[in-house]
Amino acid sequence: MPSMRDIKEKIASTKQMRKITKAMQMVAAAKLNRAQATAQDYSAYADKLREVVASIASTASKGSNSKHPMLATRPVKKTAYLVITENRGLAGAYDSTVLKYTQNLIREKHQSQDEYLIIVTGKVGLNYFEKRGYPVAFSKTDISDDFSFDDVLAFAKQTITLFDTKQIDELHLIYNHFVNAISQTLVDKQLLPLKDLESKPTEKVNYAYEPDEDEVLESLLPLYAEGQIYGALLDAKAAEQAARMTAMRSASDNASDIIDHLSLSYNRARQAAITQEITEIVGGAAALE
């Protein structure tokens, strides 16, 4: 049985730990708020962009002579996976869900390393793939907690260039989607070639294109694809903060449980010591009589 002093020390150190996890939980909650606000700002842009792209893509696909390479499926020789993880860990199963899923997906779909490559954000993911010898094309590990569009534009462009130059024939995004503060779901979505663009049957506006459809698509689609990558990164960031918040909350709860438990043993040990002392005194007094 541990001594009273040992237990007391343990209680003190667990309390320290709880302080830290509580602070981290609070920080994550604040950052989550900010990430959600940014995501909201972005969604106005994304919705508009999607609307225009969809309306053009639907008319363009009818007159199929104008097929932009980003809309056309070509035989898939090489697939790229853009995997979004984070830098610091301490976010529960946030990274491992994504990484495990990617690993399984690759094992199922590909026989050799020539058939795919990986683009990864976040140190956790980068270490994971490099350690296991996966072909990582490039990575980005310096995404801060409140990044702007400009911060990731170069990265997004680099990714899309791979597709443009036909080094890859398909691009998938794999990341955690923010559902709400307590749940995230894994998303695996094909970004390039673009598909599922058909707009909902809202009011159809027949736009004129200046100078012509191809020209408009030429500048519109890269914008759209870059926007999608930025959107995914934002979404993943919000999910990360939420995951961290949840993880830290349960860590704090666990620390509280441990402290309760330890306090109980401490009190027991204290009582036992008192009882022993009394017994000794009574015993001593009896011996004197």
Next chain:
Amino acid sequence: MSTVHTDIVTPAGKVYEGDVHMVCVRSKSGELGILPHHMPIVAPLEIALVRLKHEDEKIVDYVAVHGGFIQVGRENITILSEAAEPKSSIDVERAKKANAEAKSQLNTLHATSEGYAEALLKLKRSELRLSTAAIDDTIPEA
């Protein structure tokens, strides 16, 4: 005079919103001046100044728009761009710095070398910012 509701939207949120009488943009195929009840049109834009004229012709808003495109719908106009700043929020110091950087980059790079196109874009953007910030938009006393 009628007006049309105009938004300028970037990934960082809405940078401009208002009812204006005329929107002047420079598209890839030339200058466009769009009045209310224009037919629906979509056009990609150059890195250029966008002028938004209010009903009172003297009031004009200036926004530096870095590419993107304009979408004219039946009841509204939307300009979507990766970056856009109204005249009032342009950081002149930063633009000057970027301008000098881009110029020195262009001096060392050859037209075929990597990064030349980016430096050229950077130069264009910073020049646009500077010229937009330099516009005198004080309303002359009648």
